[in-house]
Amino acid sequence: MTVNDQGRDSTAASPTRAERLGRVGVDWWATIVAGVIVLLAVAGLLPKIPW
């Protein structure tokens, strides 16, 4: 049972914040997180990340 499944089961009731976040999907979350990192870089706020 996934968060999404849980979310689908309880769509009739008002969804909790966790359920709403769970419905965003991994693809979008990954894009959002990477997007924030890139925005920080564009703003010159991303610290040095070594490899």
Added chain:
Amino acid sequence: MSTVVADQAEPDEASFTSGNVFAYVPGVLLLIVVGLLGKYSQIWWNSFAHHRHWVVPDIEYVLWAIIIGLLVTNTVGLHRIFRPGVQTYEFWLKIGIVALGVRFVLGDVLKLGGISLVQILVDMTIAGAIILAAAHFFGLSGKLGSLLAIGTSICGVSAIVASKGAIRARNSDVSYAIAAILALGAVGLFTLPVLGHAIGLTDNEFGLWAGLSVDNTAETTATGYLYSEQAGKVAVLVKSTRNALIGFVVLGFALYWASRGEADEIAPGLRARASFVWDKFPKFVLGFLAVSAVATAGWLSKGQTINIANVSRWAFLLTFAGVGLNTNIRELVRTGWRPLVVAVIGLVVVAAVSLGLVLLTSRGLHWGVGAH
């Protein structure tokens, strides 16, 4: 849906399996530890050999991370406390792919994506037809054949999961197809780089080959990076192009099975079909293109570009650790010999067709990413 199918079939959708953020902490820490062990094993191994004046092959951190992960899962086992975090490896993979956009000029992405699109369409048609024929020959059900063709020609588990509802496939067929695809990916991961070196492929040629023939995006990325960083980059780009086609292929199979009355009807009209394709479209590809556009626009300094590229490397490192930790050899063997046989046939067919295409286009026609 049975638990077995849910566990195996939905790594994309099930990347977040708990509503509790703290449930992910142990597993993510394990990914970091295994990833770091992999990274430093390469350094320690080379240093150890150098001190003793041994001539040894340079084993890439990618392989170290996967092998250490495999050892953990298949010896001491993965305690359930680690599972939610370990299953997030596809999430890190997608972050890595989006961040990797910084290493590509948008024009190159569109050019290489366009060229590889032609190769993907040819590859999909030939390999898909052969796999459908092989599935028929082995007496597999039509829908299992469709799932295997979708999985091997597009993008493995994600494509199978995306088509499951659309073609109303049975759970047992879904489990079978996924077991075959996972076995296929594991075999490809360890054999393709060796074959690539034996054949003498360039980095770009190998990246194209891996992108065309390895089915799961995480394993495609690992296979490419096992060869070289440049091969990894090209493999990710080609694979992302393949992923972008998920919706169209699933729609095609869904329409076919609906026309036979064995799947739900897709709502008529262009708008409904466009909505269906969009629903299946991997959205992180848009992130990749957006980051590539930012880099192309020159909004990033050289230092910040390197920083973002390093974010991509770290994210991939967690992915490689996750590939090893999520590969349970006993579970794969337990599914029986038929998926493994189909997997080997699928691997040979797809790899042979893809290699033929790569060599034809790069060395015969002198176009495509292999030509650079």
